[in-house]
Amino acid sequence: MSDQRPASARPSKNERRAEAREKARQLRAEHLKKEKRNRLLLQGGVALAAVAIVAIIALVLVNSVRPAGPGPRNMASDGIRIAEGFVAVPTPALPAGDRPIVSEANADGVVDIQIVLDYLCPICGEFEETNGEFIETLIESGAATVEYRPIAILTSRSAGTEYSLRAANAAACVANSSPDSFFAFNAALFDEQPEEGTPGLDDARIIELAEQAGATMSLVEPCIADRGFESWVKAATERTRTGPLAIRGVEVDGIEGTPTIFVNxxxxxxxxxxxxxxxxxxxxxxxxxEFSTTPTPSPTPTPTP
Incomplete structure:
Protein backbone atom coordinates (compact mmCIF):
# COMPACT_ATOMS: atom_id res chain seq x y z
CA MET A 1 0.00 0.00 0.00
CA SER A 2 1.37 3.40 -0.96
CA ASP A 3 1.85 6.32 1.50
CA GLN A 4 -1.01 8.72 0.86
CA ARG A 5 -0.21 11.67 3.22
CA PRO A 6 -2.39 14.71 2.96
CA ALA A 7 -0.83 17.60 1.05
CA SER A 8 -1.05 19.79 4.15
CA ALA A 9 1.47 17.48 6.03
CA ARG A 10 4.28 18.12 3.54
CA PRO A 11 6.54 21.20 4.08
CA SER A 12 6.05 23.87 1.59
CA LYS A 13 8.74 25.05 -0.76
CA ASN A 14 9.34 28.14 1.36
CA GLU A 15 9.58 26.06 4.50
CA ARG A 16 12.14 23.78 2.87
CA ARG A 17 14.20 26.80 1.82
CA ALA A 18 14.03 28.24 5.33
CA GLU A 19 15.08 24.92 6.80
CA ALA A 20 18.04 24.70 4.41
CA ARG A 21 19.08 28.25 5.24
CA GLU A 22 18.97 27.44 8.98
CA LYS A 23 21.10 24.34 8.53
CA ALA A 24 23.60 26.34 6.48
CA ARG A 25 23.71 29.03 9.17
CA GLN A 26 24.34 26.42 11.85
CA LEU A 27 27.13 24.83 9.79
CA ARG A 28 28.77 28.23 9.23
CA ALA A 29 28.52 29.04 12.93
CA GLU A 30 30.04 25.69 13.86
CA HIS A 31 32.81 26.18 11.30
CA LEU A 32 33.59 29.65 12.64
CA LYS A 33 33.71 28.31 16.22
CA LYS A 34 36.11 25.55 15.13
CA GLU A 35 38.33 28.02 13.29
CA LYS A 36 38.42 30.29 16.32
CA ARG A 37 39.25 27.37 18.61
CA ASN A 38 42.06 26.18 16.33
CA ARG A 39 43.39 29.71 16.06
CA LEU A 40 43.47 30.06 19.84
CA LEU A 41 45.17 26.69 20.24
CA LEU A 42 47.76 27.63 17.62
CA GLN A 43 48.40 30.97 19.26
CA GLY A 44 48.69 29.27 22.65
CA GLY A 45 51.12 26.70 21.27
CA VAL A 46 53.25 29.40 19.69
CA ALA A 47 53.21 31.33 22.94
CA LEU A 48 54.27 28.26 24.92
CA ALA A 49 57.02 27.51 22.42
CA ALA A 50 58.20 31.10 22.66
CA VAL A 51 58.25 30.87 26.46
CA ALA A 52 60.24 27.63 26.25
CA ILE A 53 62.74 29.18 23.85
CA VAL A 54 63.14 32.21 26.08
CA ALA A 55 63.66 29.93 29.08
CA ILE A 56 66.35 27.94 27.26
CA ILE A 57 68.11 31.10 26.14
CA ALA A 58 67.95 32.50 29.66
CA LEU A 59 69.39 29.27 31.07
CA VAL A 60 72.26 29.31 28.59
CA LEU A 61 72.97 32.96 29.36
CA VAL A 62 72.83 32.39 33.10
CA ASN A 63 75.22 29.45 32.83
CA SER A 64 77.57 31.33 30.54
CA VAL A 65 77.81 34.33 32.83
CA ARG A 66 77.65 32.39 36.09
CA PRO A 67 80.55 33.60 38.22
CA ALA A 68 83.37 31.13 38.61
CA GLY A 69 83.47 29.43 41.96
CA PRO A 70 86.57 28.73 44.04
CA GLY A 71 88.84 25.91 43.09
CA PRO A 72 88.97 22.60 44.96
CA ARG A 73 90.83 22.27 48.19
CA ASN A 74 94.26 20.67 47.93
CA MET A 75 94.79 21.98 44.37
CA ALA A 76 96.04 25.53 44.97
CA SER A 77 98.79 24.97 42.39
CA ASP A 78 96.19 23.65 39.87
CA GLY A 79 97.38 20.19 40.88
CA ILE A 80 97.18 17.81 43.82
CA ARG A 81 100.44 16.59 45.30
CA ILE A 82 100.53 12.96 46.46
CA ALA A 83 103.20 12.10 49.01
CA GLU A 84 104.44 9.06 50.92
CA GLY A 85 101.65 6.69 51.86
CA PHE A 86 99.56 8.12 48.98
CA VAL A 87 98.47 10.94 51.28
CA ALA A 88 97.67 14.28 49.65
CA VAL A 89 99.49 17.42 50.74
CA PRO A 90 96.72 19.76 51.98
CA THR A 91 96.29 23.27 50.58
CA PRO A 92 93.41 25.77 50.83
CA ALA A 93 90.98 26.29 47.97
CA LEU A 94 92.14 28.75 45.33
CA PRO A 95 89.73 31.73 45.29
CA ALA A 96 87.99 32.35 41.96
CA GLY A 97 90.15 34.45 39.66
CA ASP A 98 93.35 33.99 41.67
CA ARG A 99 96.55 32.73 40.12
CA PRO A 100 97.73 29.27 41.21
CA ILE A 101 100.40 29.05 43.90
CA VAL A 102 103.67 27.16 43.48
CA SER A 103 103.74 24.20 45.86
CA GLU A 104 106.18 24.26 48.74
CA ALA A 105 109.56 22.67 48.14
CA ASN A 106 110.02 19.02 49.04
CA ALA A 107 112.39 17.92 51.75
CA ASP A 108 115.95 17.29 50.63
CA GLY A 109 116.27 14.09 48.66
CA VAL A 110 112.57 13.85 47.72
CA VAL A 111 112.01 14.20 43.99
CA ASP A 112 109.30 16.59 42.75
CA ILE A 113 107.35 15.19 39.77
CA GLN A 114 104.60 17.16 38.01
CA ILE A 115 102.28 15.56 35.43
CA VAL A 116 99.83 17.62 33.32
CA LEU A 117 97.26 15.23 31.91
CA ASP A 118 93.91 14.85 30.19
CA TYR A 119 91.89 11.75 31.05
CA LEU A 120 90.87 11.28 27.41
CA CYS A 121 94.42 11.69 26.08
CA PRO A 122 95.58 8.29 24.75
CA ILE A 123 99.26 9.15 25.15
CA CYS A 124 98.58 10.03 28.81
CA GLY A 125 97.03 6.60 29.16
CA GLU A 126 100.05 4.92 27.60
CA PHE A 127 102.41 6.88 29.83
CA GLU A 128 100.43 5.73 32.87
CA GLU A 129 100.40 2.14 31.67
CA THR A 130 104.17 2.15 31.07
CA ASN A 131 105.30 4.09 34.14
CA GLY A 132 102.46 3.76 36.65
CA GLU A 133 104.08 1.01 38.72
CA PHE A 134 107.39 2.89 38.87
CA ILE A 135 105.61 6.08 39.99
CA GLU A 136 103.68 4.12 42.60
CA THR A 137 106.97 2.73 43.95
CA LEU A 138 108.47 6.22 44.16
CA ILE A 139 105.50 7.55 46.14
CA GLU A 140 105.18 4.51 48.39
CA SER A 141 108.87 4.62 49.33
CA GLY A 142 108.82 8.35 50.00
CA ALA A 143 111.42 8.92 47.27
CA ALA A 144 109.18 11.33 45.36
CA THR A 145 105.97 13.29 45.40
CA VAL A 146 103.81 13.40 42.30
CA GLU A 147 101.60 16.38 41.54
CA TYR A 148 98.76 15.52 39.16
CA ARG A 149 97.30 18.41 37.13
CA PRO A 150 94.10 17.32 35.31
CA ILE A 151 92.99 19.60 32.47
CA ALA A 152 90.37 19.28 29.72
CA ILE A 153 91.80 20.07 26.31
CA LEU A 154 89.93 17.21 24.60
CA THR A 155 86.41 18.11 25.76
CA SER A 156 85.06 18.23 22.19
CA ARG A 157 86.29 14.72 21.31
CA SER A 158 83.79 12.50 23.10
CA ALA A 159 80.69 12.46 20.88
CA GLY A 160 79.14 15.43 22.67
CA THR A 161 79.36 14.10 26.25
CA GLU A 162 82.30 16.34 27.29
CA TYR A 163 84.03 13.39 28.91
CA SER A 164 87.37 15.15 29.29
CA LEU A 165 85.71 17.99 31.22
CA ARG A 166 83.55 15.63 33.31
CA ALA A 167 86.51 13.43 34.25
CA ALA A 168 88.68 16.40 35.26
CA ASN A 169 85.78 17.79 37.30
CA ALA A 170 85.39 14.41 39.03
CA ALA A 171 89.11 14.41 39.83
CA ALA A 172 88.73 17.88 41.37
CA CYS A 173 85.73 16.65 43.40
CA VAL A 174 87.78 13.78 44.83
CA ALA A 175 90.76 16.08 45.51
CA ASN A 176 88.45 18.48 47.35
CA SER A 177 86.57 16.03 49.57
CA SER A 178 88.60 12.78 49.62
CA PRO A 179 92.17 13.78 48.71
CA ASP A 180 93.76 10.59 50.02
CA SER A 181 91.62 8.62 47.53
CA PHE A 182 92.94 10.62 44.59
CA PHE A 183 95.83 8.35 43.62
CA ALA A 184 93.56 5.29 43.38
CA PHE A 185 90.85 7.25 41.54
CA ASN A 186 93.35 8.65 39.04
CA ALA A 187 94.62 5.13 38.32
CA ALA A 188 91.04 3.84 37.92
CA LEU A 189 90.18 6.52 35.35
CA PHE A 190 93.16 5.44 33.28
CA ASP A 191 92.40 1.74 33.75
CA GLU A 192 89.02 2.35 32.09
CA GLN A 193 90.12 5.13 29.75
CA PRO A 194 87.77 5.40 26.73
CA GLU A 195 88.93 6.00 23.18
CA GLU A 196 88.72 9.43 21.61
CA GLY A 197 85.51 9.92 19.65
CA THR A 198 83.45 7.70 21.95
CA PRO A 199 81.01 8.96 24.60
CA GLY A 200 83.33 7.81 27.36
CA LEU A 201 82.27 6.75 30.84
CA ASP A 202 78.94 8.10 32.03
CA ASP A 203 78.65 9.91 35.35
CA ALA A 204 77.24 6.83 37.04
CA ARG A 205 80.36 4.81 36.22
CA ILE A 206 82.69 7.66 37.23
CA ILE A 207 80.85 7.82 40.56
CA GLU A 208 81.28 4.05 40.98
CA LEU A 209 85.04 4.38 40.39
CA ALA A 210 85.24 7.14 42.99
CA GLU A 211 83.42 4.95 45.49
CA GLN A 212 85.72 2.01 44.76
CA ALA A 213 88.71 4.31 45.34
CA GLY A 214 87.40 5.01 48.84
CA ALA A 215 85.99 8.52 48.31
CA THR A 216 83.38 9.96 50.67
CA MET A 217 80.37 9.62 48.42
CA SER A 218 78.00 11.90 50.34
CA LEU A 219 80.25 14.77 49.24
CA VAL A 220 81.81 13.50 46.02
CA GLU A 221 78.72 12.11 44.27
CA PRO A 222 76.70 15.38 44.10
CA CYS A 223 79.85 17.26 43.11
CA ILE A 224 80.38 14.92 40.15
CA ALA A 225 76.71 14.93 39.15
CA ASP A 226 76.42 18.74 39.35
CA ARG A 227 79.86 19.46 37.86
CA GLY A 228 80.77 21.42 40.95
CA PHE A 229 84.22 22.41 39.67
CA GLU A 230 83.45 22.81 35.96
CA SER A 231 84.33 26.51 35.93
CA TRP A 232 87.58 25.79 37.75
CA VAL A 233 88.53 23.05 35.27
CA LYS A 234 87.95 25.43 32.35
CA ALA A 235 89.98 28.17 34.04
CA ALA A 236 92.82 25.78 34.94
CA THR A 237 92.88 24.47 31.36
CA GLU A 238 93.15 28.01 29.99
CA ARG A 239 95.86 28.89 32.51
CA THR A 240 97.81 25.81 31.51
CA ARG A 241 97.61 26.78 27.84
CA THR A 242 98.61 30.41 28.32
CA GLY A 243 100.93 30.08 31.31
CA PRO A 244 102.84 30.64 33.35
CA LEU A 245 102.46 27.33 35.14
CA ALA A 246 102.99 27.21 38.89
CA ILE A 247 106.00 24.89 38.88
CA ARG A 248 109.00 25.42 41.13
CA GLY A 249 112.30 26.18 39.47
CA VAL A 250 111.11 26.62 35.88
CA GLU A 251 109.35 29.24 33.74
CA VAL A 252 106.68 27.61 31.58
CA ASP A 253 104.75 29.95 29.29
CA GLY A 254 102.09 27.37 28.55
CA ILE A 255 101.65 23.95 26.99
CA GLU A 256 99.61 22.64 24.09
CA GLY A 257 99.67 18.90 24.60
CA THR A 258 99.47 16.22 27.24
CA PRO A 259 101.12 14.55 28.97
CA THR A 260 103.63 17.22 29.94
CA ILE A 261 105.96 16.05 32.69
CA PHE A 262 108.48 17.87 34.87
CA VAL A 263 110.98 16.34 37.30
CA ASN A 264 112.61 18.79 39.69
CA GLU A 290 120.37 13.74 46.39
CA PHE A 291 118.31 10.79 45.22
CA SER A 292 119.18 8.19 47.84
CA THR A 293 117.07 5.27 46.61
CA THR A 294 116.92 3.61 43.24
CA PRO A 295 113.47 2.00 42.83
CA THR A 296 114.02 1.28 39.14
CA PRO A 297 111.71 -1.15 37.42
CA SER A 298 112.99 -4.63 36.78
CA PRO A 299 114.09 -5.18 33.20
CA THR A 300 111.77 -7.17 31.01
CA PRO A 301 113.17 -10.72 30.68
CA THR A 302 114.45 -11.68 27.26
CA PRO A 303 112.74 -14.80 25.88
CA THR A 304 115.05 -17.80 25.63
CA PRO A 305 115.61 -18.71 21.97
Missing part, protein backbone atom coordinates in the same frame (compact mmCIF):
# COMPACT_ATOMS: atom_id res chain seq x y z
CA UNK A 265 111.75 21.55 37.23
CA UNK A 266 113.21 19.77 34.20
CA UNK A 267 110.82 18.83 31.40
CA UNK A 268 110.85 15.19 30.38
CA UNK A 269 111.24 15.15 26.59
CA UNK A 270 109.96 11.65 26.05
CA UNK A 271 110.21 9.51 22.97
CA UNK A 272 107.17 7.68 21.67
CA UNK A 273 106.30 4.86 22.03
CA UNK A 274 107.35 4.92 25.66
CA UNK A 275 110.22 2.85 26.95
CA UNK A 276 109.85 1.43 30.45
CA UNK A 277 113.30 2.50 31.60
CA UNK A 278 113.51 5.92 29.94
CA UNK A 279 111.45 7.81 32.51
CA UNK A 280 113.18 6.03 35.42
CA UNK A 281 116.55 7.07 34.03
CA UNK A 282 115.38 10.66 33.62
CA UNK A 283 114.18 10.75 37.23
CA UNK A 284 117.56 9.52 38.44
CA UNK A 285 119.41 12.09 36.35
CA UNK A 286 117.14 14.95 37.41
CA UNK A 287 117.43 13.96 41.07
CA UNK A 288 121.23 13.85 40.95
CA UNK A 289 123.21 12.91 44.00
Missing amino acids: GQQFEYRYPFDQGEFAQFVLQAAGD
